[in-house]
Amino acid sequence: MLLKVNGLCVNYGRIEAIRDISFTVEEGEIVTLIGANGAGKTTTMKTVSGLRPVRAGTVVFDGQDITHLPSHERPVLGISQSPEGRGCFVGMTVMENLEMGTYARPDRKSKAVKDDLARVFELFPRLKERSNQAAGSMSGGEQQMLAMGRALMAKPKLLLLDEPSMGLAPKLIQQIFDIVTEINSQGTTVLLVEQNAAQALKRSHRAYILETGEIVREGTGKELANDPSVKAAYLGGDV
Amino acid sequence: MSTAATARPQDSGPGFRERVDNLPTAAKILLWALFAVFLFLLPLLNIPFITTEGSDFGGVLFTVATYVLVALGLNIVVGYAGLLDLGYVGFYAIGAYTVGVLSAEHGKLSWVVVVPLAIVAAMISGVILGAPTLRVRGDYLAIVTLGFGEIVRLTLVNLEYLGGAQGISNIPKPPGLELFEVPSIDWSSGAPVVDLDTTSTFLKFGINDFVPYYWLALVVIGLVLLFDILVKDSRVGRAWEATREDEDAAELMGVPTFRFKLLAFALGAAIGGLSGALFATKSGFINPQSFELLLSILFLAAVVVGGAGNRWGVIVGAIVVSYFPERFREFADFRVLVFGLALMLLAIFRPQGLLPPRRTVRAKRADDRQAVLEEGEASV
Numbered sequence: 001m002l003l004k005v006n007g008l009c010v011n012y013g014r015i016e017a018i019r020d021i022s023f024t025v026e027e028g029e030i031v032t033l034i035g036a037n038g039a040g041k042t043t044t045m046k047t048v049s050g051l052r053p054v055r056a057g058t059v060v061f062d063g064q065d066i067t068h069l070p071s072h073e074r075p076v077l078g079i080s081q082s083p084e085g086r087g088c089f090v091g092m093t094v095m096e097n098l099e100m101g102t103y104a105r106p107d108r109k110s111k112a113v114k115d116d117l118a119r120v121f122e123l124f125p126r127l128k129e130r131s132n133q134a135a136g137s138m139s140g141g142e143q144q145m146l147a148m149g150r151a152l153m154a155k156p157k158l159l160l161l162d163e164p165s166m167g168l169a170p171k172l173i174q175q176i177f178d179i180v181t182e183i184n185s186q187g188t189t190v191l192l193v194e195q196n197a198a199q200a201l202k203r204s205h206r207a208y209i210l211e212t213g214e215i216v217r218e219g220t221g222k223e224l225a226n227d228p229s230v231k232a233a234y235l236g237g238d239v
Numbered sequence: 240m241s242t243a244a245t246a247r248p249q250d251s252g253p254g255f256r257e258r259v260d261n262l263p264t265a266a267k268i269l270l271w272a273l274f275a276v277f278l279f280l281l282p283l284l285n286i287p288f289i290t291t292e293g294s295d296f297g298g299v300l301f302t303v304a305t306y307v308l309v310a311l312g313l314n315i316v317v318g319y320a321g322l323l324d325l326g327y328v329g330f331y332a333i334g335a336y337t338v339g340v341l342s343a344e345h346g347k348l349s350w351v352v353v354v355p356l357a358i359v360a361a362m363i364s365g366v367i368l369g370a371p372t373l374r375v376r377g378d379y380l381a382i383v384t385l386g387f388g389e390i391v392r393l394t395l396v397n398l399e400y401l402g403g404a405q406g407i408s409n410i411p412k413p414p415g416l417e418l419f420e421v422p423s424i425d426w427s428s429g430a431p432v433v434d435l436d437t438t439s440t441f442l443k444f445g446i447n448d449f450v451p452y453y454w455l456a457l458v459v460i461g462l463v464l465l466f467d468i469l470v471k472d473s474r475v476g477r478a479w480e481a482t483r484e485d486e487d488a489a490e491l492m493g494v495p496t497f498r499f500k501l502l503a504f505a506l507g508a509a510i511g512g513l514s515g516a517l518f519a520t521k522s523g524f525i526n527p528q529s530f531e532l533l534l535s536i537l538f539l540a541a542v543v544v545g546g547a548g549n550r551w552g553v554i555v556g557a558i559v560v561s562y563f564p565e566r567f568r569e570f571a572d573f574r575v576l577v578f579g580l581a582l583m584l585l586a587i588f589r590p591q592g593l594l595p596p597r598r599t600v601r602a603k604r605a606d607d608r609q610a611v612l613e614e615g616e617a618s619v
Binding site: 050051070071072073075076080081083087088090092096099100101104151154 | 474477478480481484485487488489490491492493494495496
């Protein structure tokens with residue numbers, strides 16, 4: 001088991017953002033957390049990457065308890081997140097952003113980094129074309145690709161993707177999900193947070209449904225996609 | 240008209256920086272050496288118009304040099320790490336007072352010893368202030384640092400041990416050498432004439448001639464610049480940049496943002512303390528009034544006016560805020576009014592500063608290009 005979250009509680013001041021959440025991610029899987037706005041998806045993600053402190057519960061990654069490990073020490077272990085709202089370094093060029101992705105790698109000066117860069121450019125040819133351009137001057141979709149590419153440059157065991165399809169045109173959403181599937185098939189485990197439930201469930205091995213800070217359902221992507229109540233609540237009736 | 244045209248990126252050829260970069264190394268070294276010699280001789284050249292009439296030009300240049308030093312230090316905090324520090328004068332004061340207390344008020348330590356101690360004292364105070372406050376972000380940090388500057392000043396006023404409101408006098412001079420005399424240039428006849436009667440002694444730190452202090456400050460600026468370039472171009476510089484642009488994203492990349500902010504704070508404080516130490520050395524007398532809040536604002540103005548994040552920009556900014564008020568001293572109180580107006584005009588017409596970092600320029604240029612492209616696409 002690559003990631004095991006157990007009984008997680010996180011507060012924003014007095015407000016409980018998530019309550020007693022437990023889930024697991026197996027190596028090689030795509031696991032999705034689905035839920036409406038404010039259900040606690042991003043909070044859960046930030047807890048796994050260490051940006052939010054935990055009130056109760058544990059996060060175990062690759063056999064190691066990382067519940068209270070500072071966020072900047074997690075990339076070394078193999079956790080890399082593409083943050084919500086993209087979060088590129090807008091003043092840096094595309095290339096410099098990708099280099100930042102390797103910041104925590106002990107082998108950042110080796111040839112392995114070059115191979116990873118080639119792989120990222122293969123997944124996102126647009127980034128190669130724009131490698132000397134300032135990240136902030138690119139379109140939303142391109143910045144999303146950059147954020148994902150940058151996260152991949154850390155060579156993670158577990159890739160966290162927070163709403164990669166947010167604000168993108170339908171055609172681009174399709175493309176982004178194709179790439180997520182491709183990344184996964186190349187051996188990277190993916191934990192995905194999405195509002196676009198239809199696409200996400202289709203691509204996921206397993207999924208959890210969050211409502212107001214709690215997990216209310218879980219199952220394989222297919223099961224949930226075909227479940228009438230899930231369809232009604234998250235898939236707009238028909239897929 | 241012509242300046243407006245060159246300001247537009249599409250129209251300009253290779254920038255000044257690119258042109259310098261393209262020169263052969265030998266030519267570059269020669270140019271820098273000539274420029275350095277010019278800077279060292281500047282107070283003795285007495286060039287008409289730029290030389291201040293009302294006040295001693297060597298003294299003015301020394302003041303400008305301390306501002307440049309302060310701006311370089313504050314640029315690390317504000318420009319590189321993106322932390323708004325409104326109490327920078329506190330570190331300047333701590334540097335000056337360390338020199339005053341240890342070499343005059345309560346000790347007889349030599350200048351060579353107290354200056355490093357002043358740097359260390361300022362650095363430690365930077366860490367002490369930064370460790371609890373750098374966890375808060377943005378506006379709060381500005382308020383906390385604002386308070387820090389005032390606390391330092393009020394402590395100086397109220398602690399008799401530190402000289403109280405009277406301050407500390409008779410701060411000893413650095414050891415000198417008195418090797419040779421450097422003549423100055425006299426322009427009173429309309430043409431430059433070498434004046435062998437008005438000279439500066441290399442290297443005598445006296446009480447009438449401030450030129451040697453200016454030379455000292457120039458050397459210190461050179462060293463700090465070298466240090467600045469080395470640090471900025473390293474992993475540390477990149478980590479600061481990432482932290483400034485998006486702290487969460489930087490953490491996710493494995494950058495210990497708090498540690499790097501604290502480092503920026505400590506280095507900035509150290510340079511501020513060094514500048515204060517030079518100030519105390521030259522004036523020989525310090526009191527709490529030398530470290531008013533206004534000075535913090537002026538320091539910040541130097542960085543912002545020049546272009547936060549670009550070391551050459553903030554140097555220009557420091558020269559603007561410290562030299563012009565001295566140059567136009569004859570306008571008496573009006574000069575402050577004009578100065579304030581000039582700062583406002585700059586803020587309106589050149590908010591990114593006189594010489595913004597290349598990165599900012601590039602981001603903006605790419606932005607414009609993108610806008611043009613998108614308009615093009617839309618019309619198809």
